[in-house]
Each structure stands twice: as C-alpha cells, then as structure tokens.
Amino acid sequence: MKFRRRKGLISGLNLAVALVIVGLMLVPLYWAVVTSLKTLHQSYATPTALFPPTPTFAAYSQVVHTQGGSLLTSFIIAVGATMVSLLISVPAAYALANFRFRVTWLVTLSLLVAQTIPGIVLGTSFFKIFAGLHLLNSYLGLIIADSTYCVPFSILVVRAFMIGLPRELLEAARVDGATLLDSLLRIVIPLSRPAILTAALFSFLFAWGDFLFALTLSTSNSVEPMTLSIYSYMGQYTSQWPDLMAAAVFAAVPSAILLILVQQGIRGGMATAGLKG
C-alpha cells in the first residue's frame, strides 16, 4: 500500500517535470498564437498581456485576404512534389527491396549522399539550368526542385518497410502467374500503406516548408509560395506582428496535422533514412 502510494507520487512528479519541459519547448508557439489573436495596439502594450485581452480573428481574416493565394500556391506545389516523389520512389523502393542489381549498393549510397548536399548548391545550379528551360517563376519548376527534398527520403523509408514484408506472399503471387507489376500494385503497395503514407506526409511537409528554392527560383512574385510571401511581408511590415503570427499559424497547420497522423509512426527506426533536408 505504502509502496504503491510512493510509486504514484514519483510518477506524478515525473509528469510535472515533463509538463515543464514541454511547456518550455512550446512557449514560442503559445506566444505566436496569443499574438495572432491580439490587435496591433494590444501587441505593443507593455507589460504584454499573457492572454489576448479581447481575442479577435481580424489578423486571420487579413491573412486570408492578403496571402490566401500564397497558401494555395504552396498547397499546389506541395501536392505536386508529393505526387512526383511517390511516382518515382514507390517503384524504386520495390525494386531495391526485392531485386538484386549490381548497382543496388551504389543507388542506396547515392540516396544517402543526396540528402547531405546543401540546398544552396542545388538552388544555385537549378537557377541557372531553369533559366534556360523557362522554369523560373513557375509551378512546375518549384515542384521539380522541391521534390529533391522528398525523393531520396521516400525511397529509403518505403524500401526499409518493403524489405520487412514476407517473401512468401510475392512468391505465391508469382507462382499464380502474377507479373512483377501485378504484385507491386496488388500486394506490395496495399501492404506498404503505412510507409507510403509516412513518405507522402513528410514529402508534403518538406515541399510546403520550402523557402530556399522559392527564394532562389523566383525573380518576380508571380508564383509566390507562403514561405516567400511571409518573408517579403515581413520585409515590408516588420511591425505587423499579429498578421505575421496569423500567417505563421496557417503555415504551421500541416505540421500539426502530420504530428497527429503519424504520432505513433515517428520512431527511431526512421533515423536510418535520415530525416528532413
């Protein structure tokens, strides 16, 4: 009895410490949300209010009004990059997991190395190459550039999962006369859904959050993703903090969704694939 009570006390203390750690890590986010709900005047009041005195969504409607287009642009680009990424990585992961090629090790090595290339190196070359191909200031250009964040990562994550699938299923299918494509479409993809979903979500997030390619591959504001629009908005209206924070909250929505969806999925095992470019 005594023992149990002590145990409860300890786990209560642990919980309290954990809450403090989480609180400290999330203070900036709390502050962003609070500021986004203030009026401009309130955001400058000293001492600063810890809660929005008269919560208002004015900043949000302002952002929808002025930057709604950019949010849509980011969404289109992120969906495009995710699709490109899946179309290339799922078959490649299937091949790398199941067939033996002499180049398998080389491809795997290249995928690991590809993730270490600094974005600015690719961005500078893309700028020059895309200028010749008329891909600057275009959706297609940004979709292609952003997909470089996703493809190596997706191949490695999906392949790691596919290696773990029971071989017998594929062999049984082959005995039944299924082609390689059949077994990919009918057996491997349905079974690999968790890994493919993880790859897709992270691909979306990488492309959604891209700033470097948006910055380097734009010479006008004709195609302006949300990251770039926040950057230029900040340059013009440094002091409009409620609006800037509302834009930041909008931009953070996919991260929140991803966190909820793959809460259990993000585990140390993915370390080997190397995360986030």
Add this chain to the structure above:
Amino acid sequence: MPEAPELATTHTAELDSSAKPERANRAHGPRRLFRGRVLFLLPALIYLLALFAYPIVYGILLSVRQSSVITFVHNTGGFVGLTNYRLAVTNPVLPGVVWNTAIFMVGSIVAQFSIGFLIALFFTRRFPLSGFLRSLILVPWLLPGVVTGIILRMMFDPNIGMVNQVLSNLGLIHSPIEWFANTHLALLVIVLANIWIGIPFNMLLLHGGLQDIPHELYEAARVDGAGRLRTFRSITLPVMRPVIAVVLVLGFIYTLKAFDIVMIMTGGGPMNATQLLSTWAYTLSFYNLDFGQGAAVGTIMMAISLVCAFAYVRTYRGELRS
C-alpha cells in the same frame, strides 16, 4: 570502396530464395526479366542523374568559370581555373564567415545533443501521458523553418519580445536589449534558434536508441551494485555509441545546411555577423551576382558535407549490422 558491396548484400541476403522461381521463368529469357525489373528503378536513376548529379557537376563547373553580370543568365564565361576559389578564400568577409559557421555549428550541436539526450533519458521513465508529451516536443522540429524563424524573431524583438520582458521582470536588464543590432547577440540568437529546432530531433533518435537497450543489461548492473552514473557510463554510453554517432553526424550535416532561419531572423546581418557559409554562398551568387564565387563556396561546403556523409554511411552500416 571495397566494403560498399557488403552494404547491398546485408539488405538482399535474405532474398536469395527468389532465385528459385526465377528458374521456372527462364523460358521467357533472363534478359527480358532483367529488363522488366530495371524498369522499376529506371525513373529513380534518371531522376538522380538529372536532379542531383547534373546540378552538382554544373555547380562545380560554375565554380571554375568566369562569372560576371554579362554571363548572368547563360553560363558562357571562360575557364578560369581556381580563380573563384582564390577570390573566395582571400575575401575579407571569409574569416568572419568561417568563425560564425564554426560557432554556430559547435554551439548548436553541443547544446542540442546534451539537452536532447537529457530529455531522452528523462522520457525513458514511466509515467502517464509520457508518449503524448514526448510527441509534443517534436513540434518545433516539424515546423517550416520560416515559421520558426519569424516566431523566434518576434520573441527577441526589442519592443514586443517576450525575452526582454522576462529578463526585465527578473531584474536582469533595465533597458530593452537590441538583440539584432549587436553582432555578438545576433549570433547568439540564431544559435539559440537552431538549438530549439535541433533538440527534438536529437531527443527522438536518442530516445529510440535508449528504448532498444535490453533491460537485462540494467538488471545485471543493478545486481552488481552499480550506481546510476556508473550504469550510464558503463552500459548506456557504450551501447548507444552507434546511435550517438549517427545523431552527431546528422547534426553536423543539417547544421552546415542551415539557411532558412538565418535568412528570416537576421539575413546574415548586422554587418555579416551572422553570415554563415550557406547564406554567404547565396549572397555572393544572388546579391553580388558573382555566381563563380558563390559556386566555389557551395562546392567547398559540399566537400565538407561529403566527408561527413561517408562517416554517416559507415555508421549507418554499423547500425544495420547490430
């Protein structure tokens, strides 16, 4: 690279059984079968060549060619050897950039690793909601760099920033600190921002590693009467070595790449005080329109990264074996 093929064998060793059904299919000819298989990989191979290999080679070529405003769009400058590298190395801005990058990387990696490790160790304890709270810590790492950058910029804003307010409430300062106007403080702020992003990542990987340590090892240590510190030194650290290596190498690579938060928070200023190799390469190419020098800096960064990448691949292999 004599060891590399082993990497492939470790992955595919268990697939040897696939040879049998293949024999049954031999009527179709092994060549056709091979061609069918390679088609699955082909798009990825073309992709890697077009969007990684080609731009990398292009960048290296850019770094050995003359670059001026005239050659701005089309890369028509003549071959100039290592001139761009010489210009970059003798650039008066370079020593500061190297210093900033070193401080930024060492400060970030040491702090995010230590704090991440402590949090990871803490979360091996059992208590209600621990899984949920642990996943909440991941939020800063999942946020787009621009979002992180702008939020933290507000936190350190001299007028409305919470940091100044907390410091003055604690009586530590009497007038607002201009964080982004002071060269040392600006560098400190971007290091702190990068630590905030890095802690979750370090915590995630290290926690994963800690979970994989067999419980019997700790039991045995307790039976032998080892104290907490002794257990940590003699069991946790040695067992965790491969994971720690991966975490540090990835930390190095990501920190070298850091770009977004610096561009958003300081733009490399004031007076280049927060200019890192990555933002400097950008500035050289896109502000000064000196693509040759920018590409030279980029190529140097890539070389540093590659050395690290090979260390990463080695540890990655070690991970797989164990």
